[in-house]
Amino acid sequence: MRVSQTTTPPTTVFLGDSLTAEGNWTEWFPEHRVVNLGVSGDTTEMVLERLGSVIEEKPDVVVVMIGTNDLAWRRSVEQIVGGVESIIWRLHHELPDARILVQSVLPRAEDYTARIKDINIHLRQFAPTVKAEWVDLWPAFADDSDELRTDLSPDRLHLNEQGYREWRRVLGEALAGRVGQDEKTDAAPAPADGHGNAPDFQV
Numbered sequence: 525m526r527v528s529q530t531t532t533p534p535t536t537v538f539l540g541d542s543l544t545a546e547g548n549w550t551e552w553f554p555e556h557r558v559v560n561l562g563v564s565g566d567t568t569e570m571v572l573e574r575l576g577s578v579i580e581e582k583p584d585v586v587v588v589m590i591g592t593n594d595l596a597w598r599r600s601v602e603q604i605v606g607g608v609e610s611i612i613w614r615l616h617h618e619l620p621d622a623r624i625l626v627q628s629v630l631p632r633a634e635d636y637t638a639r640i641k642d643i644n645i646h647l648r649q650f651a652p653t654v655k656a657e658w659v660d661l662w663p664a665f666a667d668d669s670d671e672l673r674t675d676l677s678p679d680r681l682h683l684n685e686q687g688y689r690e691w692r693r694v695l696g697e698a699l700a701g702r703v704g705q706d707e708k709t710d711a712a713p714a715p716a717d718g719h720g721n722a723p724d725f726q727v
Contacts (some may be wrong), residue, residue, distance in 0.1 A: 533557045534584035536699075539611075541566040541593050542727040543630070543683060552692045553699065559583065564727070567593045568607025575611065579618045586615055587695065589627035589661075591643060592681075592727060601639050605646040616654035624656040625698055631666040633680045641670070659698045664690050681727055 536556040538544050544562030559581050563570070571590050578586060588611065594604040608626075615624055628644045631637065644662065651658045665687070667673045672680040676687035683691065 535559065535581060536585040536587065537561055537578050537581055537583040538587045539571065539578060540589045543592070544589060546683075547688055547691070553696070556585070556699075565593060566590065567597060567599075568604060568611060569594075571611055572607065572614070575614055575618075578615065583619065583622055585623045585625065585699070586619065587625045587627065587699075588612065588615075589629070591629045592632065592640075595632070595636055595639060601642045601646075604643055605650075608643075608647055609650050612651065612654055612656050616656065624654070625659050625695075626651045626656045627659045627695070628661045630661055631670060631672040631680075634669065634671055637670045657698065659695060661691065661694055664694050 533556055536549075536553065537559045538547065538549050538561060540562045542562060542564035545560065545564055547560070547562070549556075549560055550558040561574075561578060563574075568590050588608075590611065591604050591608055594607065612624060612626055615622065626647060628647065629640050631640060644660075648658050648660070665672055665676060673687075674680070676690055677683055
């Protein structure tokens, strides 16, 4: 006698700004119960303010990418890193059994390159201290000049269809396995993000 077995799909929250909001994650990852909590224009501070909505979902997986809009508000690397680290730290402590995937900030135009690289270095080092997994999107999205590839973006900020296809590919590989660093150390909560001046370009 055959016994059918059903598996409840993991609840997976996608958290970020409009780059995340515009992704068709439900179609791309049908094996997950997707909750898209991307919000256009969001900064690290805004995400911190609405983390309650993430925690209420009691997700099995949280996929995070945030920070590029903070650059538009001319916030410092230290403020942006502190904001993202605070988000990850709270998720880890409020959702200790959830799998947290932290994605690197995508490259943009040349003017942003040094700051984004610095942000990503800090986040990559911090992620394993709260048992989060690091997903490095940079190699897939940066051109030889370390700018966002023009075949993936119309304006070196937003993504086109091919850009989302590439994101889906890299993230799909991460969701299918265990990525990130093996080191585990203790970490204290980082300070929340600060305020800046008027934005130039944001998503």
